[in-house]
Structures are given as structure tokens and as C-alpha cells.
Amino acid sequence: MNLTVTGAHLPSGEPVALRAVDGTIAAIGADVTAELGDEHLDGTDRVLLPGLVNGHTHAAMTLFRGFAGDRALMDWLEHYIWPAEARLDADDVYWGTRLACLEMIRTGTIAFWDMYWEPAAVARAVTDAGLRAHVGLPLIDGLDPSRGKALRDDALRSLDELADTGPRVLPCLAPHGIYTVSTDSLAWVAEQSATRDVPVHLHYLEIEDEVTGCLDRSGLRPGPYLAGLGLLTPRVVLAHGVWMEDAELGAVAAGGATVVTDPVSNLKLAVGRVFPYGAVRAAGIPVGLGTDGASSNNGLDLFQDVKVLSLLQKHAANDPRVLPADEAWAIATGAHAPFLGGVPELVSGAPADFVLVRSDAPELGPGHLTANLVYAAAGHVVDATVVAGRVLMRDGRVDDEAEVRTKAAERAARLGVL
């Protein structure tokens, strides 16, 4: 079904309407009108804006939200999260991912990059929820090349399972990180990514040990190390990048990879440093924003994270002029990282992915909309979320919301994490 939005306005205050045909923006402007049989969305007192892109998460970890929090990273992972994850089945992952999608829809996210177990279940959840996602199975061989065959088998099986999920759900290869995947396996991932034209999504320099470990094992810093493996191509998305230094900045910029910063997760897990945004931007590296998994954030509302992104950079630079609102908002929409697949410009021919924001929310007034979106709003200002021309939320309500909440709670209870 086609969709017409009428009576909305642009951030400038100008009136705007929009018509979507077959999931694509067919017309946008002041004088667009509905055609008979179109689905209709009333944009009165609503501002039409691009949706947000979550460049790094583990969606189903909503099941573990608040479970064993406020603990040291390895204690939390080894004694709580990993044992619980060992009990996960596909239905757990499905409902955890649905809960994540529900939150993302409610807070204006249209697309995300996921790395998690049971990727076919993730894909099914994303498809049912209506969002876009890149989905990948975490690949780990514990730096042991003898486990490389198992890693490769798992990876290929996941790609097979995800072969027919498009166009909204796309597979990626998700080697967990350079401290958990052997050089041989990383080289194989690079080769598969090139041959199959499949994106790669991996953790990169979240903690300092990744740098020292890489130096110890390879004699190289992580920048040249990944460059040598062919894993810094424009098809690669690097999550975190906190410990990047000159060697990484040069290598990543030369290779064309995208870096996704996760400021809230980095603070919550106290990774020890602030993402070097100024240097990354100066190097010309594409930058996106991610929440990380809900259990290290603990939400998926990018409106809150974009605020922290900007505040933390001002603090780290000791300069309140750093990362101003327009720039922060652009990053959250994916405008500075095209490979992430956002739709930062709503023009004819673009995918019909957008949100309507309640411009009459008190915290969005009296003026200066973009500054208020970044610094004053939370995600509940979003009133409607549309992806591929399909209305996923209308008047702040999402279909199936109660069922998703109930089922996710049942799965968390089953896993013993409540």
C-alpha cells in the first residue's frame, strides 16, 4: 500500500507533505496530495525528519537489561552474561530482538547493525518488526587457528540462513574482535567479504588490551594489522575505536572503513578513555553512532546517546564549541557514514524511511529545533516511525507492543535473569 503524509512541517517551519510508493519517496513538497486508496498519516504539529541509525548493537540483549549491572566488565561477562547466553535459544533471541525493535521504533531508529547469536531469529524479528538491519553471527575462535574450520562453517551457515532475508535485512560477517579471532580467520573473513561483497562488523579497540595484545602477537599496532589483512575496506564497520591512535587513524582513513562510536556504553563499562572524535573527523573517517547492547547502556534510545556523544566530546576537548548540535544530529542520522544505510536526506527517490516528531513537545520549544532534538529531547518525542513506506508506529503506538513485552519477559524468566 502507498502512503501519504499531509500537514507536516520541515525543521525550517515550512509546510511539507510526502507520498511514498512501493517503499520509496515518490514526491515530497508543500503541494503533494494523497491519491485514492493511500494509507494516510496526519502530520499536523509534527515535524518530518530522517530517522536515526544505530550503528552497533546486540539487540536481543534487552533480555539481560539491568541483570548483574554495575560490575567490572570481565566479572559481568564471565560470571553473568556468558553463562546466561549459553542458555539462549532461537526463540529467546527472537523475542529479545523484538523488544529491541519495539524500543527502536518508539524512539525513531529506522536501521541498525546487529551482532548476535541465532542470526536467523534476529532476521525474522527484524522482518516482523519492520525495521532495517545488518545481521551477523559473532565469529570467535579464541585465537586458535585449529578452531578456524568451525568458525568458517558457522559463518557460511549463517550467510546461507540469511541469504533470502533482504532487502530490509542484510547479512554481514561479524568477527567478534581482533583479540578473540585468529589472524587466519580474520584473513578468511576479509577474503569472503571481498568475494561475496558482504559487509564486516567487528569490535575494534574498545579496551586497551586489544592494542597491547595485537602488538604482542603480531608486532603491529591494530591499524596496520587490520590493513594488512584487508579488513579496513569501505565494507567494514568498526565498533568503538576508543583506543585508536595515529597508526589507526591513518590506516582506517586510507582503507575507507566506517567507525561507530558508542559513548554511553563506553562510559558505563568505564573503558578508560573517550573516543578521539576530533582526530577521527580530521582524518576524514566516516563516523556513526551506536548504543551497543541494551545491557551495557541500558537503553536503545539514540536521542539520549546523541546528547551524551556531544557532551562527552565537549568535556574531553575542554571546549563547549566541540561537536555542535547540527553535527551531532547529522551523525545520529547516518549522514557522516553513508555505508551504515541511513536516509539522512528525504528526497524523491530515497527510501521512504522517516519519522514524525511532536514539535509541540514542551522540551522542543520555544525555538532552535535541532539543538533541542540533541540536547533536550528523549526518544518519546517521536510520534510516528515509517520504514520502507510502512507505518511502524502511529500516534506513539506500535502494534503487538503488549505481546512483545510479555513474551520477552517470559524468555528472560526462562533464562533466569530476572
Add this chain to the structure above:
Amino acid sequence: MNLTVTGAHLPSGEPVALRAVDGTIAAIGADVTAELGDEHLDGTDRVLLPGLVNGHTHAAMTLFRGFAGDRALMDWLEHYIWPAEARLDADDVYWGTRLACLEMIRTGTIAFWDMYWEPAAVARAVTDAGLRAHVGLPLIDGLDPSRGKALRDDALRSLDELADTGPRVLPCLAPHGIYTVSTDSLAWVAEQSATRDVPVHLHYLEIEDEVTGCLDRSGLRPGPYLAGLGLLTPRVVLAHGVWMEDAELGAVAAGGATVVTDPVSNLKLAVGRVFPYGAVRAAGIPVGLGTDGASSNNGLDLFQDVKVLSLLQKHAANDPRVLPADEAWAIATGAHAPFLGGVPELVSGAPADFVLVRSDAPELGPGHLTANLVYAAAGHVVDATVVAGRVLMRDGRVDDEAEVRTKAAERAARLGVL
């Protein structure tokens, strides 16, 4: 009118009802029932919680939200904010404060400490909105004792104007800071506070220059300096405290003053340091949480600020175990700073100030409510806000909301800040 809340639950999941008589909790428990003629609030799927306390703000600065943001502090103040403030009249302040109260009610704040021009207009706005506040006129003599008489006249006039605003709105003396008020005037404020039993609310060590300036002028660090003036009594609320060191910790602890941390404002204005929470807590100093004015935050939603409070301390301490969720939530409710006037414990005989939170909000599930309130929620999870037994928000809706938004926008337009 009396009020009965039925069908709600406690954070533990136990059912609870509550009856308020003449603004006080008359009964609370599983078996409380309504009496004929009571106003009724349905608590189904709602958790009954204390409201939050905003220990430091300049409420009417909502008018300047987003105006000339992302600038260096003194550039922003001298070239934008102060010239705009020079044009303020009482009606501007009234509607700016009403907008602030609207946001606070919507996000579960029941009481705040304000420092702003036209305090009688602030008081009228708070009275009309239904919140509680301590209200004070900023007192400034530019360190020039010859302007002390004008300061004292202004201060006494403001106390007169605020004499009959109680019991929800209480006056305080609000010397702007130790770098803008002379020693003579601060001594006079201390004396008036003691004689009249009136609280004092002042900025304290937000920026490093306050320390060096105090040393230059008095030969003392700010701790001993204020102690010597009698301005660290239990009636004193110190906003910021970022640059407190041992001399301040000892003096403030000995005097019994309360410190309010404003983590979001401190990051946004890049004050150069993180509030030394661990040391302040170890010294036994009462700690509260504040937003600061909306134009340096830029919101008044304490749910967002309590998250940043905890995250920033974890980061600064390089330890994710620091300031866990329970402790952060307690601070936001005023439980660690009784002088701020919150109601962190809902018991019979306490003021009937509380909120109902939508426990069916997806981000509050599947379990671990307190962690989710701190790390996952924003203020829109609040469904009802009650102060002194009066329902200020019901089903997420506040009376007069549209009028407040419209009037505030008119006043901001008049001031030329849109």
C-alpha cells in the same frame, strides 16, 4: 479534595494503594480503600515511586533553550544570555518558569531550587503549576562593597515579596557566587540566613577561576573562606562543587552544607573537571542532583541527568562499579540530601508527593526496575505526578499545557531569542 490511588504496585511488585488527606499521606498499603468523594487515580500497570528533586536550576531559562548554544561560556553569557536577560520582564519569567514546571511535572520532578530574576513571578508560576520550590533572587555586587547596600535592599525586598508564598514555595537568599559577591555582602547573607532561618543557595566552584580568584583576594581556599563567613551551615545549598578539594571537603562536611552536582551542565559547558563524587561521599557531605538552567543542559528531565551522573562517575573513576543504580536513584529523589526537601520515602504522615510510572514501558522491562529507571528510561515513563495531594499530571497530560507552550514561545519571540 482528598485523593486515593488504587491498583498500583511497589518496585518489589507488591500491590499498593495510597490515600492522601489535606496534602499528606494518610494511609499507604495493600488494603487502603477510597472514601466517598475522594479524587481517584488508577494505578493499574503503574509503579508508585517518590518524585525527583532538582537541586539547582534557573527555571525561566527555558526561554533561552538552544539560543546561541555550543559557545564558550563567557562568550555565550556576555554576548547572548546577559543582553537577553536585560530585556526580561516579570511576565517573561512567569511563562518561562511555567514551561519549566510543565517539563518537570511531565518528567516526575516534584520540587526544585531556583535562582533567577523576578522571583515573585517565579513563585507565582510555581504556585500555579503546583510544584514545590525554593526561590531566590540572584544577588550580585560585582565584588564591590559600595554596591552592597543595593544588594541588601534587593535581597530584603525579594524576601518581602516571597513572604506569603508558602508552604509550597519558600524563599531563599541566592548570592550568585564567591566570584561575583563581595565578602561583606556574603557575610551579611550569612547573618540574615541565621537570623531569619532562611536557606542560602549559591554557585560554588563550577569553574577553576573561582578557586584562584578566592585565593588571590582572601588568601584562603574557598572552603575555609566560606566557613569563616558562616556560609557552610546546614541551611546552605552549594551548586556544582566541581573544583572542591580537601580544604573544601573538610569545611563543607564540618559545616553541614549540601552540595548539588549538575553533571550534564558541567559537561555541556566543559567546566574542565568531573565532580569529585567519591571524595564528597566519603566526607559524608549530603549530595543532590540538579539540571542547572535549561539553556545549559538543555532539558529539565532528571531521568536523563541521573544516568549521566552515574556514567560520568564510572568513567572518571575508571570503574563501572562506582555509583550503582540504587545509589544514583536515591540521590535523584533527594534521599542523600534531606535539606533539599524531597520525599524519598512514601510513608504515612509524609507529604503526598509522588509519581506513578508506566511499568509497562518497554524500556523498563523485562526486570530490574531501579537499574532501568536510571540507565534505560527517560522522563516520559512518568504517567502521573502528584504534589501535596494534587494531581498535576494524569495519563501523561497536564492541564494548560498548550497555553504554557504558546505563551512561552510568545515571550521568547518578544525577547528576540528565537
